Amino acid sequence: MSVKNTSLIVAILITMVVWSCKKDDETVNYNPYHNPGLLPPVDTNKPIVLEPGSFQYLYDGVFGITCANSGCHDGNFPPDFRTIYSSYNTLVRHPVITNDAQNTYTYRVEPGNSEKSLIYARLTINIPNTSGLMPAVVDQESDWYDKKDEYILMIKEWIDAGAPDTYGNLPGSSNLKPQVTGLMAFSSGSTTNPLPRLDNKPTNPIIIPKGPVDLWFAFSDDKTAPADFTYMELKSSYELFDFSTAESFAINASTPISGKDFWNQSTSFTHKATLNFPNDTSSTFIFLRTYLQDEAPEDTSIVPNDGTNDIMRSYFTLKVDSL
Numbered sequence: 001m002s003v004k005n006t007s008l009i010v011a012i013l014i015t016m017v018v019w020s021c022k023k024d025d026e027t028v029n030y031n032p033y034h035n036p037g038l039l040p041p042v043d044t045n046k047p048i049v050l051e052p053g054s055f056q057y058l059y060d061g062v063f064g065i066t067c068a069n070s071g072c073h074d075g076n077f078p079p080d081f082r083t084i085y086s087s088y089n090t091l092v093r094h095p096v097i098t099n100d101a102q103n104t105y106t107y108r109v110e111p112g113n114s115e116k117s118l119i120y121a122r123l124t125i126n127i128p129n130t131s132g133l134m135p136a137v138v139d140q141e142s143d144w145y146d147k148k149d150e151y152i153l154m155i156k157e158w159i160d161a162g163a164p165d166t167y168g169n170l171p172g173s174s175n176l177k178p179q180v181t182g183l184m185a186f187s188s189g190s191t192t193n194p195l196p197r198l199d200n201k202p203t204n205p206i207i208i209p210k211g212p213v214d215l216w217f218a219f220s221d222d223k224t225a226p227a228d229f230t231y232m233e234l235k236s237s238y239e240l241f242d243f244s245t246a247e248s249f250a251i252n253a254s255t256p257i258s259g260k261d262f263w264n265q266s267t268s269f270t271h272k273a274t275l276n277f278p279n280d281t282s283s284t285f286i287f288l289r290t291y292l293q294d295e296a297p298e299d300t301s302i303v304p305n306d307g308t309n310d311i312m313r314s315y316f317t318l319k320v321d322s323l
Helices: 003-028 055-067 084-089 118-124 144-160 310-315
Strands: 179-187 206-208 212-220 231-237 247-250 252-260 266-276 284-293 301-303 317-320
Touching (some): 212 252
Parallel strands (some): 206 317
Antiparallel strands (some): 179 212
């Protein structure tokens, strides 16, 4: 065999080995959420909402920017649209204050029935003895006039689909399901300097070291204080959707600490769970789910769940790595 042919064969073999090693390395370090399309914009701490018609989308486009303007539903008048959580809790299955002459409406939002939901009526018809069609005032930042018909249709479809919450949970049979509003992680025993999220993006997985870490949770519910929840459990899995053999951890009340919730608003974190992953290698992803019950034990809230969007699932993911 000539020197030229031998050199060619060696070059091919080297290329194959390098490509194989690169492929293996990419597989080991593959980040299922490291997609620029899923990351928040550079100039804002708010996550991108990928699903038009979801409650997050409606809050960003309508309830938050259009309805929570000064002197209106900013805490002065119900419903309370100051946060995404107060918006949901003061809309869905919340009794009405004003009504029409026939007392048509029982709730501001009656899941599954937009025609019996007062919020939809207030956007589409002028009910006598009320302040007229909503919104009464529109701020300059709102695109309501440009997208009014689109937003109203989305609100109708969201209600008719059962009025799912931010995680895709449908309301319980007797009340609303508990929600997780924030998640932070600390080295075990510490409550200062929260562990960072991947690339410092507020909805990316949290980077944790090998060893014990404390996960802190903020909760919200329409009727029940988190301290009175009847059941709390945390599960961790190496599979995104399979939690059948997941390890369980207790979530316990603790002295509250302050921090930022999912929407970058200050809130109180009241419960924590301690996890320990001594055998995990770097770049291992750990997916989390919480299981919560309030005063309606038949209606368990699973956060996140199979119907939760990718941004929310990313927020509840850990990545074991060196810090």
